[in-house]
Amino acid sequence: MSKEYPPHHIPVLLDATLKTLLPSEGESYLDLTAGYGGHAGEILKLTGNFEGSVLVDRDDYAIEHLSDYENKGVRLMHTDFESAARQLVEEGKTFDLILIDLGVSSPQLDQSNRGFSFKHSGPLDMRMDRRQALSAHDLIQGASLDELTRIIHEYGEEPYMNAKHIAELIIANRPFDSTETLATLIAENHRGRWQRIHPATRTFQSLRIAVNDELGQIERTLPLLPKLLTKHGKVAVISFHSLEDRLVKRFFKDQFELGLEAELEPITKKPIPGATEDVHNPRSRSAKLRVAVKK
Numbered sequence: 626m627s628k629e630y631p632p633h634h635i636p637v638l639l640d641a642t643l644k645t646l647l648p649s650e651g652e653s654y655l656d657l658t659a660g661y662g663g664h665a666g667e668i669l670k671l672t673g674n675f676e677g678s679v680l681v682d683r684d685d686y687a688i689e690h691l692s693d694y695e696n697k698g699v700r701l702m703h704t705d706f707e708s709a710a711r712q713l714v715e716e717g718k719t720f721d722l723i724l725i726d727l728g729v730s731s732p733q734l735d736q737s738n739r740g741f742s743f744k745h746s747g748p749l750d751m752r753m754d755r756r757q758a759l760s761a762h763d764l765i766q767g768a769s770l771d772e773l774t775r776i777i778h779e780y781g782e783e784p785y786m787n788a789k790h791i792a793e794l795i796i797a798n799r800p801f802d803s804t805e806t807l808a809t810l811i812a813e814n815h816r817g818r819w820q821r822i823h824p825a826t827r828t829f830q831s832l833r834i835a836v837n838d839e840l841g842q843i844e845r846t847l848p849l850l851p852k853l854l855t856k857h858g859k860v861a862v863i864s865f866h867s868l869e870d871r872l873v874k875r876f877f878k879d880q881f882e883l884g885l886e887a888e889l890e891p892i893t894k895k896p897i898p899g900a901t902e903d904v905h906n907p908r909s910r911s912a913k914l915r916v917a918v919k920k
Contacts, residue, residue, distance in 0.1 A: 636663025637728060638863055638914045641897045643667060645916040646859050652721035653677035655713070655853060657706035657846070661690050664724055672722070675699045679718070681709040683754035705754060707842045710849040720853055723860040727843065727869050728912065729753075729833070741833060743808030743825050749801055751836045761832045765807075766800055780840070780868065781831030790816060791828055804829075830866070840868055847876040851888040854919040859892065861916045863899075870896075870913055877915055889917040 642664060648654070648671040656665045659680035669675060675698040680691050683705040695701045702709045706725065729741060741751055751761040768776070773792035777783050783791065794814055801807045808825040815824040834840060850860050864870040874896075880889040899912030 636667075637726065637912045638897065638899050639664060639667060641914050642724065642861055642863070642916075643671075645892055645897070645914070646722050646724070646861055648672050648722055650674075653719075653855075654722045655679045655681070655718075655720040655724070657681045657709060657723065657725045658727065659691055660684075660687050660726065662694065664726060665691075665694070668722065668724070669694070669699070677720075679709075679713065679720070681706055685755060705842060707846045707849075710846050710853060714849055714852045718853065719855045719858065721855050721858045723850060723853060723858070724863075725846070725861070726863045727839075727873075728863065728865045741829070743804045743823065743829055746803050746805035749804055749807065749832075751833045753837045759836055761836050762800070764832060764836055765795055770796055776835045777828050777831045779831070780834040781827035781829075782867070783827045783831070787816065790814070834868070840872065843869060843872050847872065851880075851919060856919060858919045859916060860889070860919075861914060863912055863914050865911050865913075873913075873915055877917055880917070888919060890920055892916040892918055 646668070648668045650672060651674050652672045653674055654665070654668055654672055655678065656668075659665050659682045662680070665678075665680055669678060672678070675694065679700045679702060680694055681702045681704065682688055682691070683703065685703065688701055688703045691699075691701055702712075704712075739747065739750055739752075749760065749762040749765065752759070764776075765773070770789075770792050773795060774785070774789045777791055778785050778788035781788065791811055794810055795801075795807070798810055801810075808823070808829070811825040811828055812823065847862075854860060862873050864873050877889070877891065880887050881891055893914065893916045896913035896915050899914075900910045
């Protein structure tokens with residue numbers, strides 16, 4: 626199978642996604658987080674249905690990268706996946722195959738000017754959609770101690786006292802001019818033993834989730850999925866960290882336990898872990914794939 630992706634982009638759990646979705650010729654496809662077309666490219670090769678497919682992303686860089694698909698008849702939607710899902714439901718659109726890959730793309734992490742990673746010094750931005758007003762810098766600058774503590778504790782899963790300590794550091798030293806400045810401050814004031822991950826990792830995750838309303842987007846989009854599926858249509862969701870996975874797991878579990886009233890049935894009885902497939906892609910190790918079919 627050819628893989629014509631940028632060298633910095635490796636689609637996570639690609640083989641498992643193809644084996645569980647089983648795309649076939651003529652099927653319509655909705656990719657709510659199309660990114661750089663890794664999954665979409667392989668699925669569209671098998672379906673050949675460009676005109677009946679929609680690719681969504683809120684990153685302008687990704688949308689630009691997907692322009693060749695638009696030339697082939699695919700509909701591109703430059704918006705977040707919740708807004709796209711709501712619009713498509715309103716339009717009465719349904720699809721045979723749906724994919725949501727909830728991970729942050731490698732290009733977003735690797736571009737220093739996007740401000741997602743402390744490994745590359747850049748502005749504290751973290752916006753997946755650069756048209757939105759709120760950036761990580763704005764969030765840090767305007768948040769109260771209680772709000773910052775809550776964000777770092779809940780979204781970063783940082784122990785409460787550590788979260789409060791980091792929030793106090795941020796407020797005492799703001800404003801910050803770069804990701805490196807913030808990461809260095811957290812590292813230099815780290816309490817306790819040095820863990821396997823950098824001390825700023827959870828804080829950066831929490832700010833990214835808050836800036837992009839990632840969990841809210843997931844929670845509001847999942848109930849829309851059955852409405853977007855044709856009968857016997859299949860949906861695959863790839864999650865990466867426990868907060869995302871908890872929402873996806875609960876949604877599928879609630880669906881499956883409705884009995885005769887359930888709209889979805891499981892294809893994967895247990896999630897397929899990324900560690901079983903993408904051994905050369907470190908960012909995929911925490912990934913989990915769940916797939917269901919509409920009754």
